Amino acid sequence: MPVSRSIQKALGSSSMIRKMFEEGGVLKKKYGDVNVFDFSIGNPDIDPPEAFRKTLLRLATENAAGSHGYMPNAGYQHVRDALARKISREQGVALDGRCVIMSVGAAGALNVILKSILNPEDEVVVCKPYFMEYRAYTANHGGVLVEAEAAANFNLNVDAIQAALSDKTAAVLINSPNNPTGRVYPAETLEELSVVLLRHGKKTGRYPYLIADEPYRELTYDGIVTPPVLCTYPHSIVASSYSKNLSLPGERIGYIAVCPQNDDADVLINALIYATRVLGYVNAPALMQRCIAELVEVKAAVDIYANRRMVFKRVLDSAGLSYINPEGAFYIFCKVPAGGDDLAFVDVLKKHLILGVPGSAFGAPGWVRFAYCVNEDLINRSAGSFKVAKEQFLSERRA
Amino acid sequence: MPVSRSIQKALGSSSMIRKMFEEGGVLKKKYGDVNVFDFSIGNPDIDPPEAFRKTLLRLATENAAGSHGYMPNAGYQHVRDALARKISREQGVALDGRCVIMSVGAAGALNVILKSILNPEDEVVVCKPYFMEYRAYTANHGGVLVEAEAAANFNLNVDAIQAALSDKTAAVLINSPNNPTGRVYPAETLEELSVVLLRHGKKTGRYPYLIADEPYRELTYDGIVTPPVLCTYPHSIVASSYSKNLSLPGERIGYIAVCPQNDDADVLINALIYATRVLGYVNAPALMQRCIAELVEVKAAVDIYANRRMVFKRVLDSAGLSYINPEGAFYIFCKVPAGGDDLAFVDVLKKHLILGVPGSAFGAPGWVRFAYCVNEDLINRSAGSFKVAKEQFLSERRA
Numbered sequence: 001m002p003v004s005r006s007i008q009k010a011l012g013s014s015s016m017i018r019k020m021f022e023e024g025g026v027l028k029k030k031y032g033d034v035n036v037f038d039f040s041i042g043n044p045d046i047d048p049p050e051a052f053r054k055t056l057l058r059l060a061t062e063n064a065a066g067s068h069g070y071m072p073n074a075g076y077q078h079v080r081d082a083l084a085r086k087i088s089r090e091q092g093v094a095l096d097g098r099c100v101i102m103s104v105g106a107a108g109a110l111n112v113i114l115k116s117i118l119n120p121e122d123e124v125v126v127c128k129p130y131f132m133e134y135r136a137y138t139a140n141h142g143g144v145l146v147e148a149e150a151a152a153n154f155n156l157n158v159d160a161i162q163a164a165l166s167d168k169t170a171a172v173l174i175n176s177p178n179n180p181t182g183r184v185y186p187a188e189t190l191e192e193l194s195v196v197l198l199r200h201g202k203k204t205g206r207y208p209y210l211i212a213d214e215p216y217r218e219l220t221y222d223g224i225v226t227p228p229v230l231c232t233y234p235h236s237i238v239a240s241s242y243s244k245n246l247s248l249p250g251e252r253i254g255y256i257a258v259c260p261q262n263d264d265a266d267v268l269i270n271a272l273i274y275a276t277r278v279l280g281y282v283n284a285p286a287l288m289q290r291c292i293a294e295l296v297e298v299k300a301a302v303d304i305y306a307n308r309r310m311v312f313k314r315v316l317d318s319a320g321l322s323y324i325n326p327e328g329a330f331y332i333f334c335k336v337p338a339g340g341d342d343l344a345f346v347d348v349l350k351k352h353l354i355l356g357v358p359g360s361a362f363g364a365p366g367w368v369r370f371a372y373c374v375n376e377d378l379i380n381r382s383a384g385s386f387k388v389a390k391e392q393f394l395s396e397r398r399a
Numbered sequence: 400m401p402v403s404r405s406i407q408k409a410l411g412s413s414s415m416i417r418k419m420f421e422e423g424g425v426l427k428k429k430y431g432d433v434n435v436f437d438f439s440i441g442n443p444d445i446d447p448p449e450a451f452r453k454t455l456l457r458l459a460t461e462n463a464a465g466s467h468g469y470m471p472n473a474g475y476q477h478v479r480d481a482l483a484r485k486i487s488r489e490q491g492v493a494l495d496g497r498c499v500i501m502s503v504g505a506a507g508a509l510n511v512i513l514k515s516i517l518n519p520e521d522e523v524v525v526c527k528p529y530f531m532e533y534r535a536y537t538a539n540h541g542g543v544l545v546e547a548e549a550a551a552n553f554n555l556n557v558d559a560i561q562a563a564l565s566d567k568t569a570a571v572l573i574n575s576p577n578n579p580t581g582r583v584y585p586a587e588t589l590e591e592l593s594v595v596l597l598r599h600g601k602k603t604g605r606y607p608y609l610i611a612d613e614p615y616r617e618l619t620y621d622g623i624v625t626p627p628v629l630c631t632y633p634h635s636i637v638a639s640s641y642s643k644n645l646s647l648p649g650e651r652i653g654y655i656a657v658c659p660q661n662d663d664a665d666v667l668i669n670a671l672i673y674a675t676r677v678l679g680y681v682n683a684p685a686l687m688q689r690c691i692a693e694l695v696e697v698k699a700a701v702d703i704y705a706n707r708r709m710v711f712k713r714v715l716d717s718a719g720l721s722y723i724n725p726e727g728a729f730y731i732f733c734k735v736p737a738g739g740d741d742l743a744f745v746d747v748l749k750k751h752l753i754l755g756v757p758g759s760a761f762g763a764p765g766w767v768r769f770a771y772c773v774n775e776d777l778i779n780r781s782a783g784s785f786k787v788a789k790e791q792f793l794s795e796r797r798a
Contacts, residue, residue: 002516002661002663002666002667002670003515003516003663003666003667003670004514004515004516004517004518004521004540004670005518006518007514007515007670007673007674008670011666011669011670011673041469043468043469044468045465047462047464047465047467048467053459053462056459056462057456057459057460057462060452060455060456060459061456063446063452063455063456065446066444068446068447068646068647068648068649068650069443069444069646069648069649070440070442070648070649071649104503104651104679104680104681105679105681107679107680107681108679108681109679110679111678111679112679115403115406115539116402116403116406117401117403118403119403119404119405122403133676133677137677137679140514140677140678141403247467247468248467249467249469249681250466250467250468250469250470250682250684250685250686251467251684251685251686252503252651252680252681252682252683252685264401264402267401267402267407267410268401268402270410271401271403271406271407271410274406274409274410275406277532278409278532278535278539279510279539279678280503280506280507280508280509280510280511280536281503281506281507281651281680282503282504282506282648282651283649283651284651285649285684285687286649286650286651287649287650287686287687288686
């Protein structure tokens with residue numbers, strides 16, 4: 001076998017999003033880009049803000065000596081300090097640059113965190129629905145993903161998480177605003193979770209980390225503010241990036257923030273820095289670090305996404321489809337009509353050139369995720385196709 | 400324990416280079432930067448070439464729509480194609496862009512390769528001396544590093560590699576031009592190795608990959624050209640970066656090239672792309688990919704390093720110290736006088752404010768590595784200190 005057994009297996013069962021990508025490509029070639037309603041991908045179509053362009057241009061012009069060279073594995077100190085000030089405000093706890101480690105995006109951050117904390121067979125608890133890559137990230141470092149059942153309203157299911165805890169639990173991994181549901185977990189739910197984790201730690205002598213994957217933190221609607229975790233639970237760690245709020249997913253720039261109230265913060269920070277080095281990231285890209293240090297106060301293009309959300313809701317409403325009202329991120333989680341199968345519904349939608357990702361891919365069968373980080377016109381023009389697809393799906397079910 | 404057992408252990412035995420970094424920092428604070436002869440680090444002090452500055456500035460000015468967004472995990476196709484043309488020339492084999500996967504530096508490339516091919520307990524054979532991070536990279540993915548003894552002249556020791564092969568051998572990992580010796584492995588040695596690996600594969604049914612870590616390929620002296628591996632052995636893979644030849648180590652831009660003559664090339668390529676995704680790299684940084692696509696023909700600043708090499712040799716000669724004549728890279732591997740201990744010699748050197756890395760850190764006790772990617776003046780001014788340090792070391796040994 002030319003590749004490892006685990007990779008061979010993973011390649012065999014190619015992911016649903018990947019399948020949708022590939023089929024989407026075929027459809028676009030056949031029918032033209034503008035005629036395919038591709039809501040499959042979380043790749044922001046909005047360009048980075050003007051402030052980013054200006055900063056990048058200025059740094060490229062200055063071309064400071066040594067500015068593309070190595071720096072400490074944790075990142076430039078001035079960048080870590082600038083982020084620490086912002087994170088302190090967001091997370092309701094005073095932390096300094098020492099608690100911030102620059103990463104190769106949030107995906108890099110999560111791998112560094114899991115590498116740092118997992119012993120073989122250790123468990124990472126997630127609550128359905130969840131971003132499917134978490135399973136691979138956990139397996140990379142010898143861990144096992146344990147799924148807690150979803151709550152009916154897709155809030156964090158604290159009871160189910162509690163039931164999933166064991167003496168092998170190294171961490172609980174949450175994502176708010178949530179991909180795929182758009183739910184923002186309320187402060188009181190995080191407090192309940194904190195109580196449960198503290199009680200579990202006291203009982204077993206092992207306090208699970210709470211890892212908060214927060215790339216969508218700034219993308220919220222209707223005045224909702226994403227509640228913080230660092231001030232809620234001392235063993236919490238934030239993973240985030242500038243992929244979504246500044247539309248820089250290709251540049252791979254993110255960070256890790258460690259709760260300063262953790263007595264073992266220093267050991268953890270040293271482990272995160274070591275893991276950054278040996279996992280081959282070495283450091284977050286130098287130029288992008290220096291860019292974002294100057295852009296910590298720049299706001300995401302929330303208004304644009306809010307408009308698209310409104311249009312998408314109108315489209316689904318007029319087709320008689322129900323959904324979770326997104327409180328954040330840029331996904332709308334839509335219920336398959338008449339309690340039907342999500343894979344079947346996705347197939348019918350595809351016949352009408354609408355691409356979404358089945359909820360099964362996130363551990364939530366019976367739902368479909370549509371990404372609205374695409375232009376408003378495309379969303380508007382999909383209305384007729386949604387109606388026809390829904391009717392066809394229902395009549396095929398009756399037949 | 401707040402971190403994993405393996406990380407705890409690694410942090411406890413902090414690496415020799417790291418130790419040298421830290422002590423160097425203390426010395427520089429105490430005596431001033433210009434008075435410490437810091438030859439410990441492989442961080443090029445030469446800034447990237449003018450062509451890089453121009454390209455970066457132009458791309459930042461153009462600010463093309465979507466240019467910071469996601470692209471396929473393997474990288475932009477035009478970048479892969481541009482590199483494929485260059486690699487085809489260098490490696491003496493015609494490969495297309497499909498065989499090139501963009502990576503987060505050579506360290507990222509090596510982790511992606513090892514993740515793709517290693518089953519638990521699989522072995523990776525290295526020949527001493529070797530870059531010490533290989534051990535951690537291999538362990539990351541469940542593998543075990545197996546050391547083959549060095550050859551007396553620090554050429555690749557094909558007999559020792561042959562003796563180290565087993566049915567668990569997934570790969571042989573080589574590095575030419577070599578860190579720390581500066582040796583460039585001759586074509587005939589690579590051919591001998593190829594014969595051994597083919598024979599082993601035929602016997603066991605498992606052909607070990609030959610992984611060539613080549614970040615220093617272009618940095619060679621005296622007209623030496625680094626012999627290619629892809630045309631020598633069909634199961635070979637190249638890992639490389641623009642860290643050293645374009646002085647961009649902080650930007651984390653590198654690539655993997657797969658031999659097109661491998662019948663399983665497609666499966667391997669898919670595995671490498673999958674590993675790039677799930678290890679959390681996702682893709683090599685977008686802007687740097689687009690930069691280097693236009694700089695594939697730009698040459699490294701070999702002349703500057705050649706001068707420094709000459710000066711460093713003169714300094715060691717005048718102190719009566721012997722060394723391996725560097726054929727490439729920017730390290731000079733110096734023999735400890737009178738067959739002495741490298742850790743003890745490094746300690747004496749440090750008293751005279753000279754920082755080098757003990758050969759023990761590379762599996763070659765009795766030697767010390769000095770990096771000459773520092774300015775020529777510093778090298779020149781170290782001559783007196785080298786002389787005094789050597790005399791002191793010898794007189795302490797006699798005492």
